[in-house]
Amino acid sequence: MKKTILIFIIAALVLISLAVWVVNADLSGDLHEILMVAGALIVLGFAVFMGVIRLRSNLRKEPVEDELSKKIMRKASSLSFYISIYFWLVVMYLSDKTKLEAHSLIGAGIMGMALIFFLSWLGIKLMGWRNE
């Protein structure tokens, strides 16, 4: 239960930080800024979704994690790691081709990695994992 509450607290802090940034930053409405905010919201939504799943498990008196959920998480982590390596190669290529600053590229890279992990997790969850 403590971990569940921690997830919600961190999600709330990230949301507040994002809101403060959006309000105070001099955003020009560029595509990459919109994509950054959208990506952050997707990652945040995923974190909240995981928190809700954990909370529901607590209320149902069933284990928050079991062998299937742990295996899916491990598989998603390893898959997203491999994909992220190639993703960073693309980011390095784009760093020469675009006028984006280093901190924007790094931020986009981190956001990309989070999205890759979310999509990996979702894909494995939908397809299942027969371990054959």
Next chain:
Amino acid sequence: MNNRIRELRARFNLSQLELAQQVGVRRETIVFLEKGKYNPSLKLAHDISRVFKLPIEEVFTFPE
């Protein structure tokens, strides 16, 4: 690997949640097992078979 979990649950009048609670997993794991989207560990297969009072090979089968 195939299994007869759904059939045996109906015979023993167990819901997915009840079976999950008896073997110590999430209901989602039972759903995945019944849909054939997940193969259980040996321990989980053993625990499920014990609930149904059957040998493992009568609950889980490998197609020839």
